[in-house]
Amino acid sequence: EVQLLESGGGLVQPGGSLRLSCVVSGFTFSNYAMSWVRQAPGKGLEWVSGISGSGGSTYYADSVKGRFSISRDNSKKTLYLLMNSLRAEDTAVYYCAKEDYVELYGLWYYWGRGTLVTVSS
């Protein structure tokens, strides 16, 4: 059974940093691209960042480019999102999502339950 479990969310001050993790099981992690998708409270979905199965290719939404960094450790079956220079508008539930392909495609059958990031002073 495919499972994705996010962690690392919490309350952080504006300008601060946070690292999210997503531990997966039930599939060969290195064979699939992964993404982070977020949802601000009461709002819609926004793709944030994606990474290829090897980790060699990374992609970012313009809203986070230069502030967020996606990475993965295939030996630990873990996806990461390092978030720097956080702003109030980054407040959201962050989901990790599994692609059906080794490269980024943006189509997700499997999602985690999400972790809430709140940016506030």
Added chain:
Amino acid sequence: EIVLTQSPGTLSLSPGERATLSCRASQSVSSTYLAWYQQKPGQAPRLLIFGASSRATGTPDRFSGSGSWTDFTLTISRLEPEDFAVYYCQQYGSSPSITFGQGTRLEIK
């Protein structure tokens, strides 16, 4: 960037009725790369339709997708109580083109 606009914002219907949800793109979108997701409160989104009209594994056949170019539609033929949720259309295929519509809330009348 292609903007997806969904209508209506909220749709109020009764179980057993037919629901028609619209997604309009600001520029032409290849039908190969148009998906629909369902999201219920407190849950992650669930993929329903991909390639504009192909049902994802586990999607009941009362759900159907259609459309091309800039106009796409999700139709639910006969609403079941579990279908009341928020629905998002999405463009996918490559990094700059992964965008969502703002969502349509389907509520019980």
